[in-house]
Amino acid sequence: IVKNIYHARAERRRLLALAAGRRLVVADGRILELPDLEKGGNHYHIFLSHAWGTGQDQMRIVKQKVNEVLPNASVFLDVDDLKEGRGQEYVEMSAQVLIFVSQGYFVSVNCMRELLRTISLGKPLITLVEA
Known part of the structure; x- marks a missing residue:
């Protein structure tokens, strides 16, 4: 279950990054700003x-x-x-x-x-x- 939650969160971060214009998302879900x-x-x-x-x-x-x-x-x-x-x-x-x-x-x-x-x-x- 823990593994599935981790992968679901990682996928959510990836999708958010794509929606945000392929920005880098750090481990806690924040989008990296240059x-x-x-x-x-x-x-x-x-x-x-x-x-x-x-x-x-x-x-x-x-x-x-x-x-x-x-x-x-x-x-x-x-x-x-x-x-x-x-x-x-x-x-x-x-x-x-x-x-x-x-x-x-x-x-x-x-x-x-x-x-x-x-x-x-x-x-x-x-x-x-x-x-």
């Missing part, structure tokens, strides 16, 4: 840092999935959004940073610049490690 970027002086909710040779395809999928669940999210992915510079400038314009640690991440000069900039600015850092 922070206002203008208040924090940011242009992106999240910056995706990755090694080009080994992480580009995975980060494309991450960006796509984030945008499916949170259509109003502003996600920086270099192949889509890099206009000039090396990327570290865009770290400054992002509320948080996700680093995708794949082969070559820690030997990439650009990745190290992005990581060091993230740490020096005290930005929230999310780490995703390739298995």
